[in-house]
Amino acid sequence: MIDLRKHCIELLESRGVSLEAIADCAVYLQHAYFPDLKREDMIESVMDVLGKREVQYTIMTGIAIDKAADKGDIEDPVLLKMLREDDGLYGVDEVLAYSICNVYGSIALTNFGYIDKDKYGIVGQLNKKNPDGSYPGNHNTFLDDIVGAIAASAAARYAHAQEK
Amino acid sequence: MIDLRKHCIELLESRGVSLEAIADCAVYLQHAYFPDLKREDMIESVMDVLGKREVQYTIMTGIAIDKAADKGDIEDPVLLKMLREDDGLYGVDEVLAYSICNVYGSIALTNFGYIDKDKYGIVGQLNKKNPDGSYPGNHNTFLDDIVGAIAASAAARYAHAQEK
Amino acid sequence: MIDLRKHCIELLESRGVSLEAIADCAVYLQHAYFPDLKREDMIESVMDVLGKREVQYTIMTGIAIDKAADKGDIEDPVLLKMLREDDGLYGVDEVLAYSICNVYGSIALTNFGYIDKDKYGIVGQLNKKNPDGSYPGNHNTFLDDIVGAIAASAAARYAHAQEK
């Protein structure tokens, strides 16, 4: 059987997202509670999140839509325009992100809401746009939220693990 | 500005789903509480659901993925295979459906869970598959759940409206 | 540290709900896919669900509200009336149930919607009411949904585990 975690890590890397960049966001979210936390301490939690089936399917689906937007492989012109401009009221990207966070409970959801607005690190880089609202390179309508959700979930898992 | 409700009704019809078929499912879900309920009484609720922005975006996105599966316009072979076979553990379709139901509260979610398993009417027709698990015509991985969610939400809206 | 799983099992038993009765509901939900499944095979999944912190907190909170309804320890007369009659539009009980299911993904949510309407086994027993809508014994506004959600989640966990 194919190793879906490895498959997803490769998909993320093909869009410029490393495990380390995700771990850095997760560390940032836990910094106030664990000031000495390091990137290395968080990699295990990121890997745990990437090992969940529900998360893997969401990553594959979100990146597939972003790639279809890149290539114009979306028949519906109304949707294509929204995806290419990451329309502020389009919320399906956040819906997918929440499905990742849900697995890790309410702390993950709150973490996600914070980093989605605060745009730390790789989450902010994936959000960079031209002055006219278009993306300079790849379309990352889904990817920025998915990466934020993985980081938010890894941070929540770390917090829960420290209590046990 | 484009009329997104009209756009979505046309998208649904292009995949073989009529307003009447959705209304029939919604009536079925409320039958135990309102035995005299008719299709005509439910159309207003279906139209209300289709008027919500969140619902419209979800319809457009789900149908776009189904169409990409039809045409093979999905680069990732792992994901394409799952979409074409509606893999039982793939749950992103249900996640999108829940985002429709959430707007109408917990009754809509319960209704959706029921019709998704019971497969009444058009929901069942969209689920028809060949003995090997492949779809006989269009791939409806997302569409069956979206239609179930619209019906579940219309039924919930009707129930709430009767109490006021 | 207190064993919260044991604490929750005792709380459930104090309200007439056994592990076996929950396992029976979970078996029922998987019967179509695994016809030979037995209660004993499902106990491990039920125990896994009861081991999650998010689930434990929800059980404790839901049962606390039901007990407060029993004793009249709720100041707000509007809320007390709704809890004692399990008002059909009151949906906070389902909201708590969904937070259990969310941990186990979309299959758990669909399972919950089904058993919540179908009312198999202990879920149905907890729902029994007098002709005037009041409960014959304890108020189980929250408990029936929580038990349905634990069974739905255990069934989803079992389904996922078979695929690995």
Next chain:
Amino acid sequence: MIDLRKHCIELLESRGVSLEAIADCAVYLQHAYFPDLKREDMIESVMDVLGKREVQYTIMTGIAIDKAADKGDIEDPVLLKMLREDDGLYGVDEVLAYSICNVYGSIALTNFGYIDKDKYGIVGQLNKKNPDGSYPGNHNTFLDDIVGAIAASAAARYAHAQEK
């Protein structure tokens, strides 16, 4: 029939939360997009949120649990301790808050995550605790999240309304 919106406004006021304080939080969340937005412009959105049945039930339930924690009217000593200290891993309060936000879609959820961590205005005041983690006055385990969710939802409604 009792006016449930009025009932909820009175409940909120009895715990020190005014409509104006909620509107201020909602304005804060929209400030980056609408710099000239004033409290008065937001009151209509706050009132719309408070008019939803799902929201009203959540407010009544959350405040009832907080009041039970004040009075010690919770039989389960494990739960009572967690509520009185707003244990960081207890997430049922956020679960209820999400059920409010869900009605207003994904923007509301993101807004909530932000204000829940940022703790602006009344949300921060409700969170004030003694150095030992206990509350100085009323226990607001649920109320702070509910108020944040109402503000987040009102802000999302305002954003959506401007686009139409």
